[in-house]
Amino acid sequence: MHANLETVVLAPPYDMVDLFKSVPSPDVNVYNRSICEVTKQRLEAITNQQWESDQENAFFVGDLGEVFRQHLRWKSLLPRIEPFFAVKCNPDPMILKLLASLGCGFDCASKQEIQQVLDVGVESNRIVYANPCKQASFVRYAAQQNVSRMTFDNAEELHKIKKFYPDAELILRILTDDSQSLCQLGLKFGAPLHTVQHLLETAQQLDLNIIGVSFHVGSGCLDENAFCDAVISARNVFDQAAAMGFNFTLLDVGGGFPGADVKNGITFEKVAAVLGPVVDRLFPADIRVIAEPGRYYVASAFTICTNIIGRRSVTLPPAVEEEIEKETPEQYMYYVNDGMYGSFNCIIFDHQIVEPKVLMKNEVFTFGQDVCEPNFESSVWGPTCDSIDCLNKSTRLPKLEPGDWLYYENMGAYTVCAASQFNGFKKSEVVYTNTFC
Known part of the structure; x- marks a missing residue:
């Protein structure tokens, strides 16, 4: 157990604990032991079955308890921001079942990810299709499944969505500074701020419904202040859109959150300490705020x-x-x-x-x-x-x-x-x- 989380972990809501205990599938064996004990038992079994085929194959030990601790940590430090787990990071079925039972939303990037999340019983309104450039047939599939929230960052995508899902609820992904991140997603995605006016005008001409703004500071972000700068940019876009008659109701602060394995430098505590207050200061309580954490939940598990x-x-x-x-x-x-x-x-x-x-x-x-x-x-x-x-x-x-x-x-x-x-x-x-x- 992480010492700095002890008060959070020792006093979670009882209903949340009950939900967590009910997750394991009857088809999957889940131990209630330490990683050390599980690993030792597995190696002892291999030693006893010395001549069995493939018996020495590599294997993972996945700790569902660690994922739950990370969820409690998130709810404690960023209570206003709803986590939508980035499925791309680790689509393990037990992880998805656990997070679904805890009420998490899901960030999906493809038809297959949407299908996998729906198959574990997640409602369509708990999914954001967070891929700014989507295959046309995938957009049609999202429409068939009522997965209405989806991101975009260019005018061509707006025309595609108009053709295949005109009732979608669109989220404008803006470009932010991700120069301090290990994976700079801005090289591929994000609308530069000088293009926002044109995109908003195009959406109006096509009679499309834009409901909010998203950004991503990059995967493996190394500077917590990048989140603050991005939130300020998002606030400016909200104001720009309001002047044009839009009524935005959603802010998506993306991913880039460090996991429990990060002990030095930028930690989740440092990110939460700057992100939570700036969101509260710039966005009133009636604006829904979500995020797309991935490695945060599963890296250390x-x-x-x-x-x-x-x-x-x-x-x-x-x-x-x-x-x-x-x-x-x-x-x-x-x-x-x-x-x-x-x-x-x-x-x-x-x-x-x-x-x-x-x-x-x-x-x-x-x-x-x-x-x-x-x-x-x-x-x-x-x-x-x-x-x-x-x-x-x-x-x-x-x-x-x-x-x-x-x-x-x-x-x-x-x-x-x-x-x-x-x-x-x-x-x-x-x-x-x-x-x-």
Whole structure:
């Protein structure tokens, strides 16, 4: 449990706890143990079934309790802003069921995401189709399902929506400064402020209903003040629209919220401390305010366990070896059974830095422990035949053997959702636990 959240976690509303406890599906086994205990049990089962096919495959441990703690944290620190979970971040069915039961909305980017959310029983009015450029048939599908709220940032999109869903409730996505973000979405989306007048006039000519403004400060935002600047820009657009006769009722402050894994620099507490007050100051209580958090909910909730399938000793040239400390001249390359084409695609697509930790060495379980042995210069590689499949180019690890295990924490955001089966490797399965109850 995070110490700074203790008062929030220990006194949640009883009805919310009851909702949370009712989530697990009868078709899915959910443990009520720590990640350490679940992982240990899984590895012991593998040891007992030594010759079973695929028994040493990599796997995730997904903690539904951590997702619930993050929800309580959000409701405590940003009570006015309604979370609409960004499905793209992690469309795991148990995560969606949990958040649906807690009353969350959902940010969907495609027909498939809308369909998946509807299939878990979410009402259409709890969905925002937050993709400014949509396939025509997807717009028709949204109309058929009464998913009326959708974003746009260009005039061409307005003409498309007029043709396929003229009764949609439109949200104008404006361009904001995302230069301090790891993923700068403004390169692709967002209407520059000087184009707003034209877009509003076009919507009036087409008799389309614009209900509000959205923005996105970028995924992995590193400056909490970016949220303040964006809210001020949104307020200006509200005023500009009001002067033209529009009656905006919705503000969408987008995503970019850090997860519980972020302890230093920009934290969720820092974002909430600036975002909540500026929204309250600039927007009256009758304006509905939503957000699109993704990694915030799930980044810290998933841990992946990988099996070392091979080791390669690195032989250095004599001249180089003489420059290295004589006590630890050895270097090793380790190969594990999930990689960049699988769950670790976050290294490329999401600019994440992942840290390996020893899970099991010589059949000794070491989760959360320091292995008191010499560490050697090491690299960790995924299982495919591609040389870009490198998880860690340089790290320090004790000397490990094939059959030992590594684990990586904070692997819930933009990981398995973008995994492929390149070279025929399967996606890693998820084992669920609940550390709240």
